[in-house]
Amino acid sequence: MESRLFGLSAKTALVTGGSRGIGLALAKGLANQGADVAIVSRTEEQLETAGRQIRAETHSNVWTFTFDLANTESIEDLFASVVAKTEGIDILVNCAGTTIRGPAEDVDLITWNEVIEVNLTSAFVLSQAFCRHRRDANKAGKIINIGSLTCHGARPTTAAYASSKGGLLMLTKTLAVEWAKYNINVNAIGPGYIATELTEPLWSDEEFDRWVLSKTPLARWGRPDDLVGAAVLLASRAGDFITGQIIYVDGGWLALL
Template sequence: MSKLFDLSGKTALITGSSGGLGLAMARGLAEAGAAIMLNGRDAGRLADAERGLAAAGHAVSVSAFDVTDEAGIMAAFAGFDAAGTEIDILVNNAGIQFRKPMLDLDVADWRRVVETNLTSAFLIGREAARRMVARGMGGKIVNIGSLTSEVARATVAPYTAAKGGIKLLTRSMAAEWAKHDIQSNAIGPGYIITEMNKALVEDAAFDGWVRSRTPAARWGTPEDLIGAVVFLASPAAAYVNGQILYVDGGMLAVL
């Protein structure tokens, strides 16, 4: 493997990684040589994911905390400090979706989506960066955005606002932390086959729309994100900062 993409000796924390996109990216980072810290709220699912990666010969551990709970996040990082665990790579992946027209939307649901998808990236990014700065050895932060970091779709206003915020939060991280050799970038997935999108995949009309609207003429898979996350987490991206890389089969490129 080229040293440009070699993550040996690095530790990566991936939030929301007990399944779906997070677990696929964790597996890709592990295959590039990184030790993996999985995160989620469901201890059973985390244990299953940990066993799977360990069985494949990867160095893996877990940290169960709620990404919207600032006290829980602080406690998790204090635990990393006490154990001598240094997070070199952070992937802010945890997220939720909620579909409802804005005229019928309760503020509680708005806050829940924004806090999970956007505020969590700030909180966890802040704690990771504090330690990266103190160590003086740089680091990598990869935030997970969306097509809705760039464009909107009806009935998902909180998600769209949060993912739009991810794009500019990423640029803010770059503006403040690049001088510390921390590269902060984002990935904007297109329509990916995941549990969260199960109802859309099974909707014949929506499935047809995705396939016809996407130049690649297919849905993406979680594995389609591996190349992007390994690149952004690696020495190959040492001068890439504040960017969002869309992995969308070309959807945003065409009318």
């Protein structure tokens, strides 16, 4: 058993959205602490490149699973194949996410449903499968959901995204109180504005960029690596008594009046 507060050796983590951006940084960050990792996303080539990169930099075992999480009915099968390959998952990081931006009155239901399915429903179904897996093995587990500043407040043009992330925060709290009896800790990380492919339309917009810098006391966009410390804390022994929380890693955004 890992005795160090922050070590993850002999642990295996499943990280959705692990092919790029925040998910890739988290998968690599957990692997740097000794964990083996399984990563999931839709784009095979990018996923394989990420897998090779994590292996080369960390020497951990890395497994890749090409899968569309909007396909919620097949998530149980995905989880079963992950368990079969890895021989068991100790840590689940629900990071895959998507967004659409536009006036709420014009959002069509197909788009709304896709955002809710990928950001919220897939996290729920994967968490269910993870819970049964840990419960049946009589083992503890850690779930980390990647929330957002929209777990706390709203912005125009983000109705589906903000609703999915608000739901993800309440899911985090509900599962934390319900699965404490199985020793499954459920927490969330709320990133501030992080420069990734998802936010490219924002950071490449000069006016938006100025607004983000003016609202962030640390006066910069976050980098995916900025989130690794919180994830390692929540995944490791140091986080054993932390559950039902969201840790905002936002450069001070929510502290500013």
